[in-house]
Amino acid sequence: MTDFTDEELALDPHFADQFEAGFRPACQLYLISPPTIGDDFVDRLAQAFDGGDVAAFQLRLKGLDDDAIAAAAGPLQALCAEREVAFIINDSVALAQRLGADGVHLGQGDGDPKEARKLLGPKVQIGVTCHDSRHLAMEAGEAGADYVAFGAFFPTTTKEVTHHAEPSVLGWWTTLFELPCVAIGGVTADNAGPLVAAGADFLAVSGAVWNHPQGPTAGVAAFKDVLASKAPPPR
Ligand SMILES: Cc1ncc(COP(=O)(O)OP(=O)(O)O)c(N)n1
Numbered sequence: 551m552t553d554f555t556d557e558e559l560a561l562d563p564h565f566a567d568q569f570e571a572g573f574r575p576a577c578q579l580y581l582i583s584p585p586t587i588g589d590d591f592v593d594r595l596a597q598a599f600d601g602g603d604v605a606a607f608q609l610r611l612k613g614l615d616d617d618a619i620a621a622a623a624g625p626l627q628a629l630c631a632e633r634e635v636a637f638i639i640n641d642s643v644a645l646a647q648r649l650g651a652d653g654v655h656l657g658q659g660d661g662d663p664k665e666a667r668k669l670l671g672p673k674v675q676i677g678v679t680c681h682d683s684r685h686l687a688m689e690a691g692e693a694g695a696d697y698v699a700f701g702a703f704f705p706t707t708t709k710e711v712t713h714h715a716e717p718s719v720l721g722w723w724t725t726l727f728e729l730p731c732v733a734i735g736g737v738t739a740d741n742a743g744p745l746v747a748a749g750a751d752f753l754a755v756s757g758a759v760w761n762h763p764q765g766p767t768a769g770v771a772a773f774k775d776v777l778a779s780k781a782p783p784p785r
């Protein structure tokens with residue numbers, strides 16, 4: 551286990567760095583893997599990246615243990631590094647540490663963000679699921695998260711969800727806090743307009759890219775216009 555000093559932990563070279571003094575960059579795409587992947591997935595991921603800018607990629611393989619996910623992760627993590635896309639591991643702080651991932655995403659049952667910070671240090675992005683809860687989001691921010699994720703905004707077949715969020719939570723969050731917020735759950739290029747308009751900093755998408763009828767390149771490209779639909783304020 552690595553122990554970081556308070557000084558090291560106070561350094562904050564995270565996504566949040568772009569968000570200093572109330573400035574928010576344009577909304578960006580945060581790509582989530584399908585829940586299961588085949589041998590051709592590294593090629594499909596490269597195709598997705600060919601479609602346009604992707605800020606982050608989350609490896610979310612449900613039902614596999616850390617060893618199995620680690621075995622799949624190598625070429626995906628290398629591709630992310632080559633394309634300058636942040637490589638985020640879902641659920642497991644231990645796996646994120648083992649792989650030297652750029653970040654970890656924690657659900658409400660996946661561990662304490664404060665403990666994760668102690669283990670992972672100041673440079674690793676920590677994201678936290680907050681469902682539709684302002685309270686959970688403020689708690690995550692206080693615990694040192696680098697972003698908070700709200701959802702599900704729309705029906706999704708990728709995950710069984712029990713919480714439903716409205717775009718107003720994004721507007722509330724971005725008015726009060728500089729910490730980036732992610733909108734997730736059934737997000738498509740066609741329904742994302744209100745999320746971008748409300749202030750989402752990232753759109754987290756899975757099915758809209760991987761199930762796009764013209765393939766993942768078209769799936770990512772389809773988001774270009776909606777992501778650009780709300781220009782960031784001038785510096
Ligand atoms: C960016 C992002 N937001 C939310 C989630 C959901 O996390 P969680 O609630 O832990 O559910 P699982 O993804 O683990 O099924 C996420 N993964 N990423």
Ligand SMILES: Cc1nc(C(=O)O)sc1CCOP(=O)(O)O
Pocket residue numbers: 582679681700701702703705706707708709711734735736737754755756757758
């Ligand atoms: C992983 C995940 N978390 C959600 C939440 O609401 O926290 S919804 C979701 C599924 C995201 O995939 P798609 O873009 O295909 O709906």
Ligand SMILES: [Mg+2]
Pocket residue numbers: 640641655656657660
């Ligand atoms: Mg989880």
